[in-house]
Amino acid sequence: MADPVINDFIALAQTLGAHPARLAIWNEGALARRVSDARFIVTRRGANLAKLEPADIVHLDLEKMSALSASDTSAAAETIAEAKLNPNSPEPCADAALFAYLLGLENIRFVAHLHPIVVDQILASPRARQFADRRVMPNEILACGSAALLVPYSDPGLPLAKEVRRKMLLYLDRYKHIPQIIFVHNNGMFVPAANADDILKTVELSLKYAEIFVGASMLGGPVFLTPQNVTHIESTKEI
Numbered sequence: 001m002a003d004p005v006i007n008d009f010i011a012l013a014q015t016l017g018a019h020p021a022r023l024a025i026w027n028e029g030a031l032a033r034r035v036s037d038a039r040f041i042v043t044r045r046g047a048n049l050a051k052l053e054p055a056d057i058v059h060l061d062l063e064k065m066s067a068l069s070a071s072d073t074s075a076a077a078e079t080i081a082e083a084k085l086n087p088n089s090p091e092p093c094a095d096a097a098l099f100a101y102l103l104g105l106e107n108i109r110f111v112a113h114l115h116p117i118v119v120d121q122i123l124a125s126p127r128a129r130q131f132a133d134r135r136v137m138p139n140e141i142l143a144c145g146s147a148a149l150l151v152p153y154s155d156p157g158l159p160l161a162k163e164v165r166r167k168m169l170l171y172l173d174r175y176k177h178i179p180q181i182i183f184v185h186n187n188g189m190f191v192p193a194a195n196a197d198d199i200l201k202t203v204e205l206s207l208k209y210a211e212i213f214v215g216a217s218m219l220g221g222p223v224f225l226t227p228q229n230v231t232h233i234e235s236t237k238e239i
Contacts, residue, residue, distance in 0.1 A: 009033050010052050012196040017049025023114040024049050030113045032099035040103050044090040058092040059085040065100035069161035098161035108192045112199050115188040118210040132183050134224040141233045143205035145180040153185040
């Protein structure tokens with residue numbers, strides 16, 4: 001009998017992998033989904049999202065993997081091996097521990113790691129901080145949040161998981177809510193969301209505003225909305 005959870009996961013992965021905006025090509029990108037309070041699924045290391053199959057999915061213990069980002073890394077390999085619910089399954093993607101941490105946040109059931117070209121152009125530039133912190137269009141606030149979380153580059157895997165966890169605590173203290181987008185300098189975007197539709201919606205809208213940002217930067221801008229504009233739109237949800 002077909003498993004609807006697996007089927008929906010594969011459908012989202014293939015949609016992202018085959019997206020005309022080239023969100024992730026070949027072995028770029030990764031996807032995770034929380035299946036229950038105890039476990040989650042994630043794409044294997046080196047998987048091709050556009051051609052994802054059930055054999056490319058790894059089932060992991062959520063608590064064990066989440067604990068990695070807050071613990072000593074000396075026994076990381078052993079912990080990952082113990083966290084695999086099927087010991088014969090392939091190795092999970094490099095950022096499985098980061099996915100586990102994000103999936104443990106309130107109302108987060110999906111996380112995608114993607115590399116859209118226009119977003120990576122900004123994240124490889126000196127304007128990354130502006131793009132994460134400021135807004136140029138009213139609907140950008142509603143679609144992508146008043147600010148994204150920007151994390152400095154760290155090696156994929158546990159170093160990045162630890163850095164995101166550290167920066168997330170600072171973000172939550174300031175904004176009091178989970179960011180809709182996490183940008184990593186020189187390493188794409190992570191999108192945590194409650195469902196598959198929200199993943200796709202947030203990604204596609206972030207691409208639109210990234211293109212606007214790049215275009216405005218080339219024309220001498222961008223001209224940002226004021227903090228008062230952002231606060232009013234975020235509080236009233238009106239544009």
